[in-house]
Structures are given as C-alpha cells and as structure tokens.
Amino acid sequence: MSSPSAVESFPAHTSAASQIFTTVLSQGPLTRLEVARRAGLSAAAVTKAVRPLIEAGYLVEDVDEDSRPALGRPANLVRVDGGRALFIGVKVTGDAIIGVLTDLCCRILVARHIPLAARDPKAVLGTAAELVRELLIEADGLGVRVAGLGMAVSGDVDRAEGVVRYSPFLEWRELPLAELAAMTTGLPVTVDNDVRALTVAEQWFGAGVGLSGFAVVTVGAGIGCGLVVHGRVVAGAHGVAGEIGHVTVDPAGPRCHCGNRGCVEAIASDDAIVRQVRAATGVQVADAIEAAGLAHDGIAGAREVYARAGDAIGRGIATVANLLGPERVIISGEGLAAYDLFADHIRDAFATAAFGSAARCDVWTRPLPFDEWARGAAATAIQSFIRSDAN
Amino acid sequence: MSSPSAVESFPAHTSAASQIFTTVLSQGPLTRLEVARRAGLSAAAVTKAVRPLIEAGYLVEDVDEDSRPALGRPANLVRVDGGRALFIGVKVTGDAIIGVLTDLCCRILVARHIPLAARDPKAVLGTAAELVRELLIEADGLGVRVAGLGMAVSGDVDRAEGVVRYSPFLEWRELPLAELAAMTTGLPVTVDNDVRALTVAEQWFGAGVGLSGFAVVTVGAGIGCGLVVHGRVVAGAHGVAGEIGHVTVDPAGPRCHCGNRGCVEAIASDDAIVRQVRAATGVQVADAIEAAGLAHDGIAGAREVYARAGDAIGRGIATVANLLGPERVIISGEGLAAYDLFADHIRDAFATAAFGSAARCDVWTRPLPFDEWARGAAATAIQSFIRSDAN
DNA sequence: CTTCTTTCATTGACAGCGGAAAATAAGGAG
DNA sequence: CTCCTTATTTTCCGCTGTCAATGAAAGAAG
Structure with a gap:
C-alpha cells in the first residue's frame, strides 16, 4: 500500500489484534468469548485487544436483548462500527x-x-x-x-x-x-x-466467510476465477493464478484468443456466446442480452449454445474442485443474468466431471451487480x- | 500422530524453534546468520534456539574449511545430525x-x-x-x-x-x-x-525445498498430483485434492474408470498406454515396459500412443499451472522410465496450453524409484x- | 429480599519469546 | 600487536498472551 498521508493509523499492531478485528468484521457481532474461540485465543487476550479498538471507535459494544440466555450473565456483543x-x-x-x-x-x-x-x-x-x-x-x-x-x-x-x-x-x-x-x-x-x-x-464480507478454501468463478465478458487456499488468496508465482478461463474443455472446440482451442472462455464468455449464437441461428445478435433473449424465446440453436457454455463452465469448476478440494465454489458475474439458461448444465457437468468426494463441494451462485x-x-x-x- | 510411547520428545516447542530446525534440515548446513535470514528472525533468536537442539544432539556444528571468507570471523555451520x-x-x-x-x-x-x-x-x-x-x-x-x-x-x-x-x-x-x-x-x-x-x-528434502508453491506430478499406474500452496501441502476439504488424473483432456477420448471420458489417467496411465498400444499395434504387450519397448523399436502406432500420453500430461500440468501459478512442477513416477518417449510432447503441450506467464514455471523431471x-x-x-x- | 448458580468479562502476576544493542570471538592484514 | 571485519553470544527489555482469581450480571431458589 502506497501511503502518502499517514494520518492516525489503525490501532491493531499485533497479529492477534488484527486477527481479532478481522474476525469481528467478517463474522458479524460476536461475544468476546466467541471471538476468542474462533480466533483460537484466550478470553483475556480478546478483552485486552478489544479495548483500544473500542477506544479508537472501530469497535462498539452492543447488547443482544433477544438471545439472552436463560442462565448466567448475558453476553455483550462486539461489532465493527462501519461508520x-x-x-x-x-x-x-x-x-x-x-x-x-x-x-x-x-x-x-x-x-x-x-x-x-x-x-x-x-x-x-x-x-x-x-x-x-x-x-x-x-x-x-x-x-x-x-x-x-x-x-x-x-x-x-x-x-x-x-x-x-x-x-x-x-x-x-x-x-x-x-x-x-x-x-x-x-x-x-x-x-x-x-x-x-x-x-x-467474498472472503471477508461474502459467501467465503469462515472458509479456508473456496473458489470464486466469474462469468461474463471473460471467465475468471479467484482461489482461496489455506485461508489466503492465491496469487501465483508469476502473477498468474485462477485462469480457469483458459482450461481446455474441448481440444476440438472453437479457437480462443489465447491461441488454443476449446478454452472455457472460448465457449462461455459473452463474446463467445454471441458469436456462437449468431452462427447457430443466423441472427446477428448485438450482445449477450440479445443472445439470451433468443434462447429465452426457445430458439433451439441458441439454447444449445448456452447448454454447451454451461457444460464448459461446469467442467472448469470440476477441474478446480478436483485439484484443490475447495469447500465451496461461488459462481458470480454479469453472465449470471442468463443463469437460468445454463444452471442445470453447469450442475450436471460439474457432478459428472467432479471426481469422488470433490463433488461434495457446494456450488453457490450469487448475482453480481457491476458495482x-x-x-x-x-x-x-x-x-x-x-x-x-x-x- | 497417534503416539503410545511418549519417549523423550523433540526439544523445539516454540514455532520459531521448529521453523529454525526445519530450515536447517531442508536447506542443508547453514551458518546461524544465514538461518536467521531465511527464517526471518534475528541472529540472537537463532543462537538461542539452536543451543538446546545441539545439546539434545539433533544439530551439530561444522566448520567449513573450504569457503572461509577473506575477511572477518569464519562462520560455523549448523547441520542436522541425521543419525x-x-x-x-x-x-x-x-x-x-x-x-x-x-x-x-x-x-x-x-x-x-x-x-x-x-x-x-x-x-x-x-x-x-x-x-x-x-x-x-x-x-x-x-x-x-x-x-x-x-x-x-x-x-x-x-x-x-x-x-x-x-x-x-x-x-x-x-x-x-x-x-x-x-x-x-x-x-x-x-x-x-x-x-x-x-x-x-519433495518439499523438505527434494526439488521443492524453499519454494512456497509447487506441484508434484506422478506418472505410472495412476496419474497423481501433490500440491503445495502458500508453503503448505493442499489436503482438500473432503480429502480430495490434486486429482490431475481426472482432469478431462479430451471429452471424446477413451473412457476412464471414473466414468468420464478422456481423463489424463485414461490416456497416460500405464494401463491406458498398454491398452492403447495393443489396439494400435495389435501386439498383446503384457505391461508398460513391453509397450515402451515397441515404441523404442520405432513402431509408429506405439509411438503415437506415447505422444498422446505426453500431450495429455502436458495439458494436465498446464491446467495446474494456469490455476495455481506454481513456481515449479516436478514430474516423477515409475512412468518416467519411458520419459524419453513423451518428454517432448509434455513440454510442447505444456508450452501451448499454459496461459501467459504461467508458462514461465519450470518443469523438472526426477526419476522416482519405487522406494x-x-x-x-x-x-x-x-x-x-x-x-x-x-x- | 437474600443467596446461589451460572456464564461472561476483567484483572494482575508472570513466563517466555524475540529484538536491539553491546560485548565477545575469530580470523586476516598491516 | 593492533586494527578491521564478520559471526556469534550476551544482556537487558518490552511485549504478548496465558493462567488463575476476581468481579459482574442476570435468573432461580428459598
């Protein structure tokens, strides 16, 4: 992080303190004891780390009137003050x-x-x-x-x-x-x-909270993939990682801009779908939305393109699951607007191509507004x- | 580790101490200063951690007469006493x-x-x-x-x-x-x-020493893959990880015992090679060694089988490289006995299918005796x- | 209304780790 | 023999996180 204006900095200098803050940040309001449990620390350590964070205004205390236990002292919840x-x-x-x-x-x-x-x-x-x-x-x-x-x-x-x-x-x-x-x-x-x-x-604020291994697959203009392994985002030795878009799904498939044939991206990206729908239907659709329109209208050729795209994505996800055994795969991206067109094909292809217990990984979908x-x-x-x- | 006989235990109870020992173990004899550098600790910390390990006989000091510097006090090497x-x-x-x-x-x-x-x-x-x-x-x-x-x-x-x-x-x-x-x-x-x-x-004693991300691919009766990401071996959420053998290389390829078609294993495992060589040449070879013999004799059909196998393995490796960006891929396994038959094809397929900088990952081969x-x-x-x- | 019980939170003493800096060691050069 | 350089050790010292004991905040029991 390039930081020219070192204003008042965040008061969590030890690794434990920032771990505690992160736990509260992503796992919502928690009691101190619960934080201690999840962060693998003693309750005392949490108390001590939390105080300066409260004093600095980053954490606030809350009382949860609803879930008061029948017995014992009620817990005070700690949460991040977003403001x-x-x-x-x-x-x-x-x-x-x-x-x-x-x-x-x-x-x-x-x-x-x-x-x-x-x-x-x-x-x-x-x-x-x-x-x-x-x-x-x-x-x-x-x-x-x-x-x-x-x-x-x-x-x-x-x-x-x-x-x-x-x-x-x-x-x-x-x-x-x-x-x-x-x-x-x-x-x-x-x-x-x-x-x-x-x-x-997703790892801190979304569907990956609390997971030590998961994958985010984005479908849209390109097909991307972010991986979290051992609780950390994979960056790759040479800056390349998560290139699920260039996993080969069909060596006899359409040519990809990367030079190979049958990459997931050459079959399931917006561009690829538009191109294939044009070829299959003869209609000069302008973009993915029009292409999806044709498919929604029941035009067989267009529907088949989406089926193939779903198949390619499902196989790509299965490859990730076979190699890394993530706990969850989160499918996301603008392409999800047409999700109904290939959801079943993704699931089928995934279930077929996932090996053994890899198929037990849950596949979630989340709409992804461009914001x-x-x-x-x-x-x-x-x-x-x-x-x-x-x- | 299930441990019934808790004899005298290893005297490295802090994380730093075991990290220091591991560094010396895998990076060979080192000076204390060098250990400090590699472990990201101060020299003082190394001195303090090393002493009990020497007293307990796990580490020994060595003097490196050869590489004595022209200037300054000569360093004492520390190494593990294997015995x-x-x-x-x-x-x-x-x-x-x-x-x-x-x-x-x-x-x-x-x-x-x-x-x-x-x-x-x-x-x-x-x-x-x-x-x-x-x-x-x-x-x-x-x-x-x-x-x-x-x-x-x-x-x-x-x-x-x-x-x-x-x-x-x-x-x-x-x-x-x-x-x-x-x-x-x-x-x-x-x-x-x-x-x-x-x-x-490989991570501690082999070609993966000092790397935080690498892959081991074994070729033989099956096609296996071990992955190290962020310095840790990937285990997978449901016990499945590294199933490179069931990455689909050609959806129109031969059927695999896993139920799919064109898995790497269905093309490049010993069994698959024997089966394909039989089909291609008509010779009822008994095992992979005989199959390799035919190929070494220049029989075109057999050579082609190995070419396809090498291609499949290279694509599989490229998939791993595209997804994880390892620093190195180590190809190993009994199948390497016939390595000359598919080495070039592995390299070619890898170079072609690897995306962008992923191709910069180095691919090593190591013979793997069964022991x-x-x-x-x-x-x-x-x-x-x-x-x-x-x- | 007081006392118990239960659970959550806090406190204070303390041990241990690892860092910084100073001291010491071990050569070679002059 | 002294100086210079680099390696290692020693000597504090601050800091972190744990432990065990204590305080707090209910509801329950009598």
Missing part, C-alpha cells in the same frame, strides 16, 4: 470506471461510474481521479474521513508493489499505479487484480488498512 | 508393502519389500508389522531408536485423525490405521495419502516428529 472510516473502491474496465464509496464494513454507500474515452494510463488516471474526487465530496458530506483507495485492474498485478505488470486489455505494462494514484488523490492506495479483489470481498467489482477493490483497501502486511 | 533418530516409512500398494528405514535427514538406510497376499486390513497390517519388525531389528543394529512410523496409502486419508476414510484400491473405509499400527508396533504413527507424502518429501514412495511416508513421520501440530 468509523470510509473507503473508495475503483474498478477500471475497458470503457468505464466504476467507483464506490463504502464504509468499514464494506457496505456500498454511493456508486458512480464514468465512461472512459481512452485507455492510456494518463486518461484513465485522470478520470479515476475525477471519480475519486466526487466520492470524496460525498464522504465529506458524511463527515467521515476516507482511509484508503483500492483499485482493481484485470491482468497481472503486483499488489505488494502496487504495480500493474501487464494488463493486456488496457495495454499497460509495469505501471506503478499505486504510486501514481496516491500522488493524484492523496490517499493510501492498494492495487490488485480485479478477480482477486472480488475474492477478497461489486468496485466493492472488491474497496475490500482490498480495507484489508490493507487493517493489516499493513496484508496478503 | 540422531531413525524413522520407518511404509507404502502400501495393491500387491506389496514397501518399507524403508531412514535417518532424520530422510536418507534411506535400508529398503525392504514384502509381497502382499490379501488386501484386507488385517492381512495388510500383519504384513506391515512384520516389515516394521525387520526394520526395527536393523535399527537396533545401528543402536539408534526409531522415533516414528509413517504410512502412505492411496485414497482419501485423514492425516490429522490417522484414519483412512476411503481407499478404493484397497477397499478400506474409515479404517483407524494410525491407531491400529501404533498398537501393533508400539511406535508413534503418521498416516497420509501417498502422493501427499511424496510431496512432503521413494516409502521415503515419502518416512518424511511425514519426520514432519510429525518435529512439530506435533504438523499439517
């Missing part, structure tokens, strides 16, 4: 920048987006700065300081250094984005890969804020 | 039990194997006990105590509980192997999946011995 600090998350796509203002609990307070004219770093940075400025004004209105900015970009991103190594889509190489954005906005900046950012959000990508970016900023040695 | 404790590793296969006696550095001192008449737990346990008895006599001859027994079994094994959940090959279910073997042999017993055990051996499987089992015993919270 204590705000964060901005920014997702850069090819044609727009999406920004959200969230609270410390990563709840979206404001969402904005600005179309993007050009993709060169200067243009993007300028637009992003404008968006951040708008959100800062909103934050001012709330009277709460913004404690960090997270930026999510597709491609090979080095979070530790805050550098975008290579983003094919934006045609950026070795861009020190964190440093640049920190200079422009005056905020501490965290930069990460977009799918990993989304995965962080969520930006929320993921905010989640990385929150993570960096809480523990500077984040990862 | 301080012995371990027994046992690998159970369908038709034999292989056992090795190793020292603390996991060097094989004696290797034995006994054919197996039946596969039921009682028969296997009896034979294993016999083998262990023989190795204990060898150990007695050396005058060193055996500090642990590791057992490696294929299938779903719960190492923490020491229970074989389900081994399809042996037809065992929910067998508390660690407990049974501990009662029979009187030794502390660790039980793990065979491929994971091999992976532990190595048993050595892997011994490695798990050593691991358990060193840190009781092993995983």
